Amino acid sequence: MQVWNGTAEVPADLGPTVATLGIFDGVHRGHQVILGSTVREAEEAGLTSVAVTFHPHPATVHHPDRDVVLIASLTDRLERLAATGLDAVLVLEYTLDFARTGAEEFVRRYLVDALRASLVVVGEDVRFGWQNAGDRSTMQQLGRAHGFGVRIVTDIASPATGRRWSSTWVRELLATGDVAGAAEVLGRPHRVRGEVVHGQKRGRALGYPTANLRADDLGLVPADGVYAGWLIRPAHAPADGSSARLPAAVSVGTNPTFHGVERTVEAYVLDRTDLDLYGEEVVVELVERLRPMVAFDGVGPLLEQMARDVRDAADVLGGAHHADRTG
Template sequence: MPTPSLGDFHHVNGLSAFPDTLKNGVVAIGNFDGVHRGHRAVLNTALEIGRNMNRPVYAMTFEPHPRTVFNPASPVFRLTPEVQKAEVLKAEGLDGMLVLPFSKEFASVEASDFVADILISALSITHAVTGHDFHFGKARKGTPDYLKASGEAEGFGVTIVHPETDENAEIISSSRIRDALAAGDIALANGLLGYRWFVDAVVQHGDKRGRDLGYPTANLRFPEGCPLKHGIYAVKVSLNGKNYDGVASYGRRPTFDNGAALFEVFLFDFNGDLYGETLRVHLVSYLRGEEKFDSADALIDQMDRDSAEARAALASLRPLTELDTRLTPFG
């Protein structure tokens, strides 16, 4: 598989495509789903070490998610699929991302072979940085202590990063962010991420009912298993290099057909055909839950109020972090 290019960022699929420019580098190892504040404690440690040593810094991650491989009946919803993860890692300042295919066979590799064949032989690492709970190899025998002992024996450095906590002293995790999305607590989800959560989706043809209501919407199918609570959201939308404010409804349209879950976005101050276009939708705030209305007129009145509330929320939008300024369109 060719290596996708993100400027000077190397998005590498598999060891055979690993470039010489990343060898002798500092590797941050983990799943990094969401690339949240806890993950970035690991990444920023790697960046600091790498810059001090004048070495390239990259993340090693795994696809599909290990929990999905071992429990395919309950796949893990990805906060940041592979391409989006690469974009966040690039924005964070890393030089690349190495994606290793994860399978039960890969999980059965001895911890000693992971170190010898991958970290040393294939990558020639100078330093490895992981979280406190990272395990690797057959029967998860590759503990943080095992990795540190291997580094001492083989001549590469190892740094283990303690868990990052939020303002309430709770550990930041991808699971907490998924739970926050499911509860409609966008403020918490975005706060734990350190940037506004975003989704890429292609605009599909719908029943065009929104046009009849005076609110023509772009209809998007979110990824399967998306836990996002049904309701109304204030959103920022990126399309072909341009940014728009908007209001969106996620749900089954109980006033009309109560069908499959659909994310419908109304872009403020936009005229044009969006069918087939890919929109990047950044969730800014949750406005209210999904409701069933007695008439189309009652729904329109509520949509007017929703639009006004969304405009107010978006008008006061400020960056959460420096990373947020690079990822969220504030223009």
């Protein structure tokens, strides 16, 4: 998949396209329906499929005082967009000046002039242009005026709950630590990504060396607790393109037993004490919450619980090998 950072990178010889647009935060199941429709329409017509997305998130530009954290980093968003089969993504820098672009000017400048859209695929709730004045009806009117078709994809809801797939739903689930529920909405496990930094080295002293990541620099981190998950080393991916995935028990919180104050994400790779991950960018996928974060009365009870956490994580992850440390 090609990534174009701004219209200047769009090839001059680009032919007609099938385009869609959105922030696509998380690229959840609802997004996947729209993106899948875009890809199919393009394949059937022999055209190029393109998604227009924005960075940073508009909310962070309009409300810098609010604590808005994306479900997925731009890197992960682009990876997930590529997984849908798109041919290209146009990333537009979102600024206050950009936000003043009117609905018709936006369509003309980006969909018509830059992408030569033959068809635009959008969801029922699409909004675009200054103060979100453009909606699906506006897009249809502009399509008739500028000579492109418009396909409206109806909202798709969870068959289990009837609730519409949405980024808001993902955020609600992660706020309670329900990463398994979030995975149902996302269509895959939620992940955070960051650089491994030096911590207090308490895990190593206790026999459970962890990869430490600062929780304020990773993306949307779920509620404090202990999770079963996978540590992925993108830089060490095998030649066949698969990920270097290692089973892990993941702790999210401030280490209350030791009266910590900094919130961190710490991943212990099951039965591995030989890994040197400092300075490496890793991805942590969170599969299931094992328990909430609690303060223990000393190191002894903590070690007993950590041994149980490792066994529980291995069970959740399909029997991943682990050492029995109960002695």
